[in-house]
Amino acid sequence: MSTPPSASRPATTTPDGSDPRCIPHKLTAPLPVGAECAYPAYTADEQAVWRALCVRMEELLPGRAADEFLTGLQALQLDRDRVPVLADVSRRLQRATGWQIARTPGLLDAHDFFGYLAQRIFPCTDYIRGRHELDYTPAPDCFHDIFGHTPMIMHPRFADFYQKIGQAARACQDPAVEEGLTRIYWFTVEFGLVRNPGGLRIFGNGIISSSGETLHSLSDQVEKRPFVPEKTAAQPYDIWHYQDVLWVVDSFDQLEAEFVRWARSHRLL
Numbered sequence: 001m002s003t004p005p006s007a008s009r010p011a012t013t014t015p016d017g018s019d020p021r022c023i024p025h026k027l028t029a030p031l032p033v034g035a036e037c038a039y040p041a042y043t044a045d046e047q048a049v050w051r052a053l054c055v056r057m058e059e060l061l062p063g064r065a066a067d068e069f070l071t072g073l074q075a076l077q078l079d080r081d082r083v084p085v086l087a088d089v090s091r092r093l094q095r096a097t098g099w100q101i102a103r104t105p106g107l108l109d110a111h112d113f114f115g116y117l118a119q120r121i122f123p124c125t126d127y128i129r130g131r132h133e134l135d136y137t138p139a140p141d142c143f144h145d146i147f148g149h150t151p152m153i154m155h156p157r158f159a160d161f162y163q164k165i166g167q168a169a170r171a172c173q174d175p176a177v178e179e180g181l182t183r184i185y186w187f188t189v190e191f192g193l194v195r196n197p198g199g200l201r202i203f204g205n206g207i208i209s210s211s212g213e214t215l216h217s218l219s220d221q222v223e224k225r226p227f228v229p230e231k232t233a234a235q236p237y238d239i240w241h242y243q244d245v246l247w248v249v250d251s252f253d254q255l256e257a258e259f260v261r262w263a264r265s266h267r268l269l
């Protein structure tokens with residue numbers, strides 16, 4: 001289903017019927033970073049979509065999202081009544097962990113994306129999904145990127161781990177190792193669970209961005225295994241269905257240390 005583009009949102013179909021938000025951009029010029037990111041002319045309906053998504057998500061998060069995610073979200077003080085200003089979010093991240101935000105027009109080519117992560121810069125979209133996509137959008141939008149990803153980048157250990165993922169990916173030449181790295185990324189950044197004092201909690205944004213996946217991930221239908229990079233790297237994933245297996249870290253110190261050990265064993269760091 002397509003919706004007309006607005007000042008901020010790209011068209012959602014091309015003449016051949018595909019969704020251009022799902023086609024990775026290969027950059028020919030650097031992205032605007034931090035204060036260089038202009039605030040788009042959002043429509044009133046787009047601002048209302050942001051508000052609706054915040055309300056729905058904040059009902060789901062308590063008791064399910066990781067303490068570290070909730071602490072980061074609180075510290076970011078994201079606007080709830082309008083789409084946040086990327087330059088402001090970037091400034092708060094920079095103060096906390098030295099990360100900045102770059103405005104990306106959509107999905108990035110993997111080489112470009114990991115290159116930014118390696119420099120402690122998070123490529124972030126600024127368009128928001130249509131009202132008919134509240135439950136699901138096939139490509140990242142600014143709710144996924146800002147609300148879902150930036151809170152964890154406020155955590156010092158996760159922030160260092162995320163940079164090392166970028167550095168390792170840039171150094172990787174072996175397609176088999178690269179596939180393992182992609183799986184580690186998928187099962188941590190997007191689908192990771194962490195053992196908090198209060199119990200098992202979610203820090204992966206692919207889960208947090210989906211109310212269905214949030215409820216499913218903590219249920220008995222999912223097998224939870226302790227995070228061991230060699231095993232996680234060997235686990236295929238299916239992007240079209242809820243996950244049957246998820247990996248649990250004990251802490252973000254452990255996540256970073258284990259990832260560094262794995263990456264060094266492949267001479268990526």
Ligand SMILES: [Fe+2]
Binds near residue numbers: 144149190205
């Ligand atoms: Fe994501």
